[in-house]
Amino acid sequence: GQQLNQSPQSMFIQEGEDVSMNCTSSSIFNTWLWYKQDPGEGPVLLIALYKAGELTSNGRLTAQFGITRKDSFLNISASIPSDVGIYFCAGPPNNAGNMLTFGGGTRLMVKP
Amino acid sequence: GAVVSQHPSWVICKSGTSVKIECRSLDFQATTMFWYRQFPKQSLMLMATSNEGSKATYEQGVEKDKFLINHASLTLSTLTVTSAHPEDSSFYICSARRIRDSSYEQYFGPGTRLTVT
Numbered sequence: 037g038q039q040l041n042q043s044p045q046s047m048f049i050q051e052g053e054d055v056s057m058n059c060t061s062s063s064i065f066n067t068w069l070w071y072k073q074d075p076g077e078g079p080v081l082l083i084a085l086y087k088a089g090e091l092t093s094n095g096r097l098t099a100q101f102g103i104t105r106k107d108s109f110l111n112i113s114a115s116i117p118s119d120v121g122i123y124f125c126a127g128p129p130n131n132a133g134n135m136l137t138f139g140g141g142t143r144l145m146v147k148p
Numbered sequence: 149g150a151v152v153s154q155h156p157s158w159v160i161c162k163s164g165t166s167v168k169i170e171c172r173s174l175d176f177q178a179t180t181m182f183w184y185r186q187f188p189k190q191s192l193m194l195m196a197t198s199n200e201g202s203k204a205t206y207e208q209g210v211e212k213d214k215f216l217i218n219h220a221s222l223t224l225s226t227l228t229v230t231s232a233h234p235e236d237s238s239f240y241i242c243s244a245r246r247i248r249d250s251s252y253e254q255y256f257g258p259g260t261r262l263t264v265t
Contacts, residue, residue, distance in 0.1 A: 067252045078152075078241045078256035079192070086251070124191065128252045134180045134245055136254060138191045 040125055042139035050147050055112040057142040059125030068108040069126040069136065070099050079124060083110070117146050149175045152244050154257035161232055161264055168228045169260045171242030177222035178244035182254060183215070186239045198225040222247065232264045 042059050049055060059068070067086055071079035083094050085101035085108060092099055096113045112119055125139040151174040161167050171181055179200045184192040196217050197205045204217035214236075216228040225244075229236055239261050243254035 069253060071256075076239075076259070076261070078154075078243075078259045081253060081255065084251065084253055134252070135182065135194060135197055136252060137194075140191050143189075 040127065040137055040139035042123075042125055042142050044142060045140065046143040046145070048145045048147065049115055051115060051117060053115055055115055055119070055144060056109065057111075057123060057144075058107060058109045059139045060107040061127070062106070063130075064105040065108075065127040066105070067127050068099070068101050070097075070108070070110050071124045071126060071138075073122045073124065073141075075121070082123075112144075115144075115146050117148050120144055120146050150246065150255040151175050152242065152255050152257040154242055154260050156260060157258060158261040159263070161262070163233055163264055164231055166228055166230045167232055167262060168226055169240055169242075169262075171225045171227070171244070171257050173223045173244040173246075173255075176244070177247040179222060179247050180245045181219060181225040182243045182245075183217060183225075183227050184241045184243065186241060186259075188239075192241065195227075229262065232262070234264045237262055237264045 040061050069084050070082045073079040083092050083099040088105050089103050090101040098111045100109045122141040122143050124141045126136040129137045153172045155170045181198040183195045185195050186192050194207050195210045198217045198219040200219045206212045219225040239259050241259040243256040
C-alpha cells in the first residue's frame with residue numbers, strides 16, 4: 037500500500053528553538069493531516085490541509101500542503117517542554133474511502 | 149466537540165480469556181469508527197474499519213474471528229479480543245469520523261493498554 041515517509045525520526049532540541057519536520061509520499065494525496073500523540077494517549081488532530089499550497093497555522097504550529105501534493109511540512113516555533121511527543125502525518129491512501137495511512141512518526145524531545 | 153472515549157484505559161487478563169474494549173463518540177455521531185493497534189515506538193496500524201449496522205472490514209492479516217468488532221449504534225463500537233494470548237498485548241486505539249464530515253478527519257480515543265499474562 038501507499039506509504040508515508042516521515043523525517044526526521046527523532047529530534048532532540050533546546051527549548052525555544054524552532055522545529056521542522058516533513059512527510060513525503062510517492063503518490064499524490066488530496067488531504068494531509070497532522071496529529072500529535074503524547075505518551076500513553078491517543079493522537080490529537082493538530083492541523084488538516086486540503087489544498088495544494090495551503091498554509092495553515094494553529095498557534096505556534098504551521099503546516100503546509102506541498103505543491104506537488106506528495107509532501108507536507110509541519111513547523112513548530114519557539115518550542116516548549118509540552119511540545120514533547122510523537123508527531124504523525126496521515127492521509128487517505130488512494131484518496132478514496134474513509135481510512136487513513138500514517139507516517140512512521142517524528143519523536144520530539146525538548147530540553148528545558 | 150469531537151470527543152472520543154475508550155473503556156477500559158488499561159486491562160490485564162489471563163491467557164485464554166476474552167476482553168472487550170468500548171469506543172464511544174461522546175458529542176457526535178459516527179457512522180464509521182476505526183480500530184488501530186500500536187506497538188511501542190511504532191506507528192498506528194489499522195486493524196479494521198467499523199461501520200454502523202454492518203460488518204466490519206478487516207485489514208489483511210487481521211483475524212476477524214479473533215478480533216470481533218460490533219458497531220451497534222452511531223456512538224458505540226466494541227472490539228473483543230477473543231482467547232487472548234501474550235502476543236496480543238498492545239495499545240489499542242479507536243477513532244471516529246463525524247457523520248457530517250466530508251473530510252477524512254478522524255478523532256481518536258485515549259487508547260486501551262492490554263496486557264495478557
